Amino acid sequence: MNTIEKFNEHVAPTYGRYDLVLDKGEGRTATAEDGKTYIDFGSGIGTNSLGYCNDKWVEAVCAQAKSIQHTSNYYYTKVQAEFASKLCEAAGYDKVFFGNSGAEANECAIKVARKYSFDKYGKDAERNIIVTLVNSFHGRTIATLSATGQETFHNYFFPFVEGFVNAKANDIDDLKRVLDENDGKVCAVMFEFVQGEGGVISLDKEYINAIFEECGKRDILTVADEVQTGVGRTGALLTSQLFGVKPDITTLAKGLAGGVPIGACLMSEKTSGVLTKGTHGSTFGGNPLACAGGNAVLDTVLSEGFLDEVCQKGYYLYQKLMALDEVENVTGTGLMLGVLFKNKKAADVCKACLDNGLLVLTAKEKLRFLPPLTITYEEIDKGLAILEKVLSE
């Protein structure tokens, strides 16, 4: 029995997988079981932010594994203390709750948003609605699926969680309509600055400003889901910094620990007092290995000039993609880009790229690029040469 047969015998078939067994990785190159190599333009799904087996990251995670790999959250660890300080100081937040995934970070955000209103306005006010955007994606748990503004996800698992209402993204009038219709009942507006799974669609600056203005007027919390856009992906530590706004809550996951499972819910001074003893928890949350990986990621991402380079490499990739004949348009920011083709189907291009040694992603009808933040110009050129060849066939 080969690896794929063995895998399929017992792993639940929830993913459409390619017939590819990845065995090793180094830098921005993955090697398959059969020895074939692949340039990586996907980083998992934006998760291996420093590429495969980055020296400093490996050193940090291995040293931590040799020191202490887990303690329950009944005790303190030095590595979690260090990581929380580094993250909160760099991001400009007061407190953080650590979980293990994007969905878990968003679950925490939902709980904080609801309890904030509960504490301030009382149970009877029923101020618990969270407005999320059409075409958003917030995770696969029942609550985060309920928050997700895409009908295709609202299937099979009834009943979904109540208290989520959608507004159209980039439509200020619709946002105001939804807030007016639910006047006094909304505790938060939750959004992605760039809708990743929804097709790499950026929110307009005016729309973001309107969210903050309307929420400010009505004492509604702003919740930024930066699970995909955060940790340098768009050229800033947080995409909110590019937009010049400060959400009351920001969630992070994917690239935060460079490939070790992690989720983080960042709380501003306004929201940091909401979670009290016994109101939330997670067995693995703040795991030492994840925090050690996170420290290595932050040390690199926050090092002098690193984020400027992400911006420059992102712009380089954007220009090169725009220059391709078959490309209709390119959306996104930094090293988070989506490509719409004139005639070709993104899924077909993605598969053909794989056959030619390039790992890349799709998002709806687009080809999606989330390369490691450490990718070099040479590697970008190499990957683009493969894409060009595929598009010419």
Ligand SMILES: Cc1ncc(COP(=O)(O)O)c(C=O)c1O
């Ligand atoms: C914006 C956003 N939020 C939440 C999630 C869910 O993250 P996870 O799969 O780690 O639970 C994702 C995953 O793609 C995401 O892109």
